[in-house]
Amino acid sequence: xxxxxxxxxxxxxxxxxxxxxxxxxxxxxxxxxxxxxxxxxxxxxxxxxxxxxxxxxxxxxxxxxxxxxxxxxxxxxxxxxxxxxxxxxxxxxxxxxxxxxxxxxxxxxxxxxxxxxxxxxxxxxxxxxxxxxxxxxxxxxxxxxxxxxxxxxxxxxxxxxxxxxxxxxxxxxxxxxxxxxxxxxxxxxxxxxxxxxxxxxxxxxxxxxxxxxxxxxxxxxxxxxxxxxxxxxxxxxxxxxxxxxxxxxxxxxxxxxxxxxxxxxxxxxxxxxxxxxxxxxxxxxxxxxxxxxxxxxxxxxxxxxxxxxxxxxxxxxxxxxxxxxxxxxxxxxxxxxxxxxxxxxxxxxxxxxxxxxxxxxxxxxxxxxxxxxxxxxxxxxxxxxxxxxxxxxxxxxxxxxxxxxxxxxxxxxxxxxxxxxxxxxxxxxxxxxxxxxxxxxxxxxxxxxxxxxxxxxxxxxxxxxxxxxxxxxxxxxxxxxxxxxxxxxxxxxxxxxxxxxxxxxxxxxxxx
Numbered sequence: 086x087x088x089x090x091x092x093x094x095x096x097x098x099x100x101x102x103x104x105x106x107x108x109x110x111x112x113x114x115x116x117x118x119x120x121x122x123x124x125x126x127x128x129x130x131x132x133x134x135x136x137x138x139x140x141x142x143x144x145x146x147x148x149x150x151x152x153x154x155x156x157x158x159x160x161x162x163x164x165x166x167x168x169x170x171x172x173x174x175x176x177x178x179x180x181x182x183x184x185x186x187x188x189x190x191x192x193x194x195x196x197x198x199x200x201x202x203x204x205x206x207x208x209x210x211x212x213x214x215x216x217x218x219x220x221x222x223x224x225x226x227x228x229x230x231x232x233x234x235x236x237x238x239x240x241x242x243x244x245x246x247x248x249x250x251x252x253x254x255x256x257x258x259x260x261x262x263x264x265x266x267x268x269x270x271x272x273x274x275x276x277x278x279x280x281x282x283x284x285x286x287x288x289x290x291x292x293x294x295x296x297x298x299x300x301x302x303x304x305x306x307x308x309x310x311x312x313x314x315x316x317x318x319x320x321x322x323x324x325x326x327x328x329x330x331x332x333x334x335x336x337x338x339x340x341x342x343x344x345x346x347x348x349x350x351x352x353x354x355x356x357x358x359x360x361x362x363x364x365x366x367x368x369x370x371x372x373x374x375x376x377x378x379x380x381x382x383x384x385x386x387x388x389x390x391x392x393x394x395x396x397x398x399x400x401x402x403x404x405x406x407x408x409x410x411x412x413x414x415x416x417x418x419x420x421x422x423x424x425x426x427x428x429x430x431x432x433x434x435x436x437x438x439x440x441x442x443x444x445x446x447x448x449x450x451x452x453x454x455x456x457x458x459x460x461x462x463x464x465x466x467x468x469x470x471x472x473x474x475x476x477x478x479x480x481x482x483x484x485x486x487x488x489x490x491x492x493x494x495x496x497x498x499x500x501x502x503x504x505x506x507x508x509x510x511x512x513x514x515x516x517x518x519x520x521x522x523x524x525x526x527x528x529x530x531x532x533x534x535x536x537x538x539x540x541x542x543x544x545x546x547x548x549x550x551x552x553x554x555x556x557x558x559x560x561x562x563x564x565x566x567x568x569x570x571x572x573x574x575x576x577x578x579x580x581x582x583x584x585x586x587x588x589x590x591x592x593x594x595x596x597x
Contacts, residue, residue: 113530113582117498120509120518122537122595124494127447129510131177131488134439134481135453136233137405139184140219141210141460142421148458148467149227150219157470162218163227166472167458167465171231174464174481177488178281179233180404180453181224185209185291187283188242192252195220196271209291210422221256225277234281236453239311241285241303241324242293250310253282258314278317281451283404284308287352288324289333297333300324301340308344322402325351329382331389338393345394348450350404351386353379355434357410361426362554364410366525369430369553372408373503373523376437379406380445387448400450403442407454407462408434420468423460429565429586430553431462432476436506436521436588439484443508443519446492466559473562479548483567483590486510486517505529505583516540516593522583525553534578541596543579545572549587 138144151157151164158165182190186209194203195217202217228235237256239249251264256277258265265276284307286292288300295303304323311319323346326333334349355375358368387401408431416424435454442452454477458465464478490510499505503523510517522529547570557564572581572591583589 113528116505116529116531118505118507118520118531118533119496120507120516120533120535121494122511122516122535125511126444126492126494129443129446129487129490129492130450132234132451133442133446133449134176134485134488135178135180135236135451136176136457136464137180137184137453137455138457139455139460140182140186140190140207140215141184141456142417142423143467144421144456144458144460144463145219146215147421148465150223152218160230161226162223163230164467164472167467168230170465170472170474170478171457174231174478175485175488176231176233176481178236178451178453179228179231179457180236180238180281180283183209183238183286184405184455185287187238187286188240188244188288188292190240191244191248192221192240192255196222196255196267221252222271222273225273235277235279236281236283237279238283238286239307241288241307242291246307246310249282249284249307250312253279253311253319254314257317259316276315276317278315280317280320281322282311282319283322283324283350284311284346285324287327289327292324297336298340301337304341304346305343308346320347322346322348322350322404325349325402325404326386327351328353329378329385331385334386334389338390346399348400348402349390350402351382352405353382353403354405354407354409354455355379357408359411360413361410361428361431362556364428364430364554369525370503373430373434373437376434376441377502379403379438380441383441383445383448387445401448402450403452405453405455406438409461421459425461425463426556427463427466427475427477428554428556429476429550432480432548432565432588433521433523433553433586435462435477435480436484436519437503437523439480439487440506440508440519440521443487443492443510444495468559471559473557473559475557476548476565479565479567480588483546483548483588484519486590486592487519490515490517505531507533514595514597516595518591518593520581520583520589520591522585522587525585528585529583530580531583532575532578532580536577538595539577540574540579540593542594543572543574543591545570545581545589545591547587547589549584551585553586
């Protein structure tokens, strides 16, 4: 942003502070941002708002799936309240069954009459037994109920190429083969048309502890047999690095031959040093600052791939992301492994992540937050018959207006870590804008200038709580919810106040 944009905004920002009937704080930091309405980056794929559900803790069993005979209100076994909450979000894609669980999951255990399905041991997450009542058909049914595209993670660690090949045929072949007939006998005569297939998961770790050259050899074998059965060509996703591990990506790409993957999936968690409701300022700032490294990793991993794939036929994914705080043993005992409360800090982190993905929309094809229910950075929490929407749920709700719009170039004056975060997108005269104040001790008076057109109307909602450890609880499920927020139009820009720890979603109509 040039000096002219900032200076132009100063007077308008001061005007708003003086005339505002009520400020969140007596003293506000003056902050400026700029949106170039002609500075198009790329369309924001809806899949950048993707989700992840693993057979881990109570994410699936007891969370999304309670069973058809449950006293908890359900739709053919799916928790009704979860479906009612998730459907309005319009979630684009859901990844399943793992995670680490995927590389010890054998799909045949989860098809056929439920009473005859084997009971198997979840070796990765607690060594508990599950009855496999939630399998391929149930997952596809869930995706249909909430409107998400299914994404299957295949078993490379303990599986075989034949097993994955047969799973694809079972799901996608229209009719005539034994596997297609078996699918029909199990209640689904029409094919599922599954496009997204992961060839293993975290094969550098729980998926086999492989070296990249070793995994590349496995990928080549598996990809040879995963074909187009019917009308749906598989989009094959290879295991990418843990964080910004250039060595893994480079050695994998050096070793790959034959059919290249359609996508390379990296994982990047923002780990926390405290339990969710007991963060210190220092630990919060350290965790939120990690999203600058997430953005750097996306830029650097895409540049690395470009060296092998200048036409960008291989898409980059952030297959798992989100905050991973320290667990509370009593909570895990009560609610399941990796159950984690979701606070105002968690919501800020989610918004920072989505802003990163919007700003880097030209480099990404999919991003999946971990995980949908009860586990890690979740949208919903459940406790017996109760189900609540977390603060992160509302972040996805506020930011869904960006989906399919074209991302725009933005600039901010704030260079602090963490500091003011902005993303913007446009479709015709409609502009979506998200501003995040991650600071716990200072509000912001933000003037956002626009070049290329002037705003004709503006409205805003805000998600905010001054306590970064605050959260929605089963006793108080609506403590943190979006509220209407004041935004002013001034000349070629807008101004608004952002209290500490707040996320503002602004929608603009541009003048014709």
